[in-house]
Amino acid sequence: xxxxxxxxxxxxxxxxxxxxxxxxxxxxxxxxxxxxxxxxxxxxxxxxxxxxxxxxxxxxxxxxxxxxxxxxxxxxxxxxxxxxxxxxxxxxxxxxxxxxxxxxxxxxxxxxxxxxxxxxxxxxxxxxxxxxxxxxxxxxxxxxxxxxxxxx
Amino acid sequence: xxxxxxxxxxxxxxxxxxxxxxxxxxxxxxxxxxxxxxxxxxxxxxxxxxxxxxxxxxxxxxxxxxxxxxxxxxxxxxxxxxxxxxxxxxxxxxxxxxxxxxxxxxxxxxxxxxxxxxxxxxxxxxxxxxxxxxxxxxxxxxxxxxxxxxxx
Numbered sequence: 526x527x528x529x530x531x532x533x534x535x536x537x538x539x540x541x542x543x544x545x546x547x548x549x550x551x552x553x554x555x556x557x558x559x560x561x562x563x564x565x566x567x568x569x570x571x572x573x574x575x576x577x578x579x580x581x582x583x584x585x586x587x588x589x590x591x592x593x594x595x596x597x598x599x600x601x602x603x604x605x606x607x608x609x610x611x612x613x614x615x616x617x618x619x620x621x622x623x624x625x626x627x628x629x630x631x632x633x634x635x636x637x638x639x640x641x642x643x644x645x646x647x648x649x650x651x652x653x654x655x656x657x658x659x660x661x662x663x664x665x666x667x668x669x670x671x672x673x674x675x676x677x
Numbered sequence: 678x679x680x681x682x683x684x685x686x687x688x689x690x691x692x693x694x695x696x697x698x699x700x701x702x703x704x705x706x707x708x709x710x711x712x713x714x715x716x717x718x719x720x721x722x723x724x725x726x727x728x729x730x731x732x733x734x735x736x737x738x739x740x741x742x743x744x745x746x747x748x749x750x751x752x753x754x755x756x757x758x759x760x761x762x763x764x765x766x767x768x769x770x771x772x773x774x775x776x777x778x779x780x781x782x783x784x785x786x787x788x789x790x791x792x793x794x795x796x797x798x799x800x801x802x803x804x805x806x807x808x809x810x811x812x813x814x815x816x817x818x819x820x821x822x823x824x825x826x827x828x829x
Contacts, residue, residue, distance in 0.1 A: 562743055563746065563750060564750075577760070578760050578821075579761070586762045587746060590742075591739060594739060595714055598715060607717070608730050609730050609770075610770060612738070612769040612770055614766065614767060614768070615764070616766070616768060617763065618764055664765075669730075
């Protein structure tokens with residue numbers, strides 16, 4: 526288990542936000558990830574990538590998503606209190622992720638609502654990912670989160 | 678490069694669909710993936726997972742997404758004709774992915790529209806992922822796709 530206990534549903538409110546640790550991305554990581562998951566020329570072949578829309582090697586959007594999720598995870602906002610992830614909305618690859626980028630994620634509570642079960646609530650978190658210069662990625666993450674258990 | 682040339686924007690129409698190859702998922706793969714990307718107890722610890730909402734080891738939704746994307750990729754619908762991925766909408770982890778599952782993806786053209794540039798169009802593909810019993814995942818994938826280049 527990483528880091529400290531996360532927040533219960535009762536401790537969250539819309540507008541709260543947190544900054545993640547940072548993660549560097551290098552060319553070997555871009556090529557290695559894409560070779561396994563998304564082997565398009567603009568993700569795995571620096572020479573061929575120059576002839577594409579990207580004008581040079583660009584990380585797979587899936588890698589941006591995965592690193593962003595892991596940085597969110599390491600922020601530990603819902604560490605041990607998340608019951609399940611339901612999905613993602615509005616996943617957007619706003620700018621290419623480039624070798625040499627250092628990524629950081631801002632996580633914010635976008636909205637929340639009770640469910641039919643009294644021990645949990647639905648939370649929408651907004652993740653925004655930045656490199657050293659600009660925002661490159663965003664998505665909404667839908668999670669079921671525990672309410673604080675009654676004192677026993 | 679894998680498989681054959683994919684389809685140009687001009688060759689696509691809403692309602693077309695394709696079935697992917699199949700991919701088996703085993704416990705080592707579930708634990709290995711989650712250890713790197715999403716190390717929650719219900720994804721990495723079979724004993725602890727029994728005490729959670731999932732009642733046993735469940736693959737990370739991120740792994741379901743990644744395998745689904747790779748199966749879509751291997752279907753080669755837009756092989757060499759996809760210019761860039763713009764994002765995903767309505768990503769939904771409908772059912773847990775379990776060790777022993779064999780996944781297959783149905784890709785369908787959901788919608789398409791011209792863009793301001795005459796050499797490309799925007800295409801929304803719907804991906805639906807099934808194990809041996811039921812659908813477990815769906816998402817919409819937004820891609821920029823080349824029109825067929827003029828004969829030279």
